[in-house]
Amino acid sequence: MADSDDVETTTITISADDDTTDEVTVPTGLLDLVAEGDQTAAETVGDVTLLSLASRAHHIVHHGHEADEDLEAQEARIMDLFEERFGVTFGEATGHQH
Template structure:
């Protein structure tokens, strides 16, 4: 049955001239898209949310976060707020 699921393939280009492709079910893109977001915008939102979530977990629920790691976490949180218009804590209900 999973062979019958329509997918969308997105290409990721990095500043270091590397690329990767990710294939995701089209229906999931439609499910999580906000309004008339493109597939690329939707995946971009999910990527930023994922990085913010992972950084938060490592810094606040992991072990031995140093100043550099805390600065990285703060920067991703700033990027999150810039993109979504709310803080990570406001968006997730998880605040410290």
């Protein structure tokens, strides 16, 4: 078994509209595994980020949490952004529809 310290990593820098930044380091092989076609590392992390936020928003609104109108609007907006980026609805992409 390979030592995890020997696994190549890629660091992605994230910049927000409020001039804050963060970095995330992930195994390069995982980026290659989940990339679609010739996607860059940044595009792959962008896709995973949007998918994760859409999934979490869906879970919060539809599975056991009381959602107010603002939260429902936030969930609707991330679903619109999801469809714009991927060309399919969240439900179509995940097979999880209500």
